Amino acid sequence: MPLPLISGLSVIAGNYDALLCDVWGVLHNGREAYPGVADALGKFRAKGGHVLLLSNAPRPSGTLPAMFERMGIPHDVYDGILTSGDATKTYLAGLARGARCYYIGPERDAVLFEDTGVKRGGEADAQFILATGP
Incomplete structure (x- = not known):
């Protein structure tokens, strides 16, 4: 069954209280945020939604907020970041x-x-x- 194509997060956001979202190719192209990303995430959070960003970056998540900020994704539009680096460091520890x-x-x-x-x-x-x- 094919997934329905939606015009944006706002179409379905009211049905959910959390969003787990990959970053590369979903929120940004490696250089800058896609148009409307920060606004959509901000509106979702303003209505009580929780946003967790997921990344396969092999670095701890603390290194990513500054990069996201430079790309146009401010820290106040998400609740947290989880990276493969975080999972790896936990395993190693x-x-x-x-x-x-x-x-x-x-x-x-x-x-x-x-x-x-x-x-x-x-x-x-x-x-x-x-x-x-x-």
């Missing part, structure tokens, strides 16, 4: 202190290891692999 990880990814994402007790190791001595990018 639950491992035994000293667990060794073979990390494949850019250094900017290595913040995931901070305060977790997980050590980065080489391919031969690692217990698991974490890949966040090339």
Whole structure:
């Protein structure tokens, strides 16, 4: 059954009290927010709705509000952000202190290891692999 095409969030917003929304390609194009995004989210929240933004960014969510602000998505139009980086950091923090990880990814994402007790190791001595990018 095909999903109905709607002209905007306002068409269905009154039926819901929460919105879990991906960001890339839904709210912005990587450079700027799509037209009307901030207004639609703001109106949804003004009527009591809760907005949680979801991102597959491999960084903790605290790094994203400033970027969203620059794109035209102000912090007051959403309640929170959850990233794959948040989930990863939580998982790493639950491992035994000293667990060794073979990390494949850019250094900017290595913040995931901070305060977790997980050590980065080489391919031969690692217990698991974490890949966040090339």
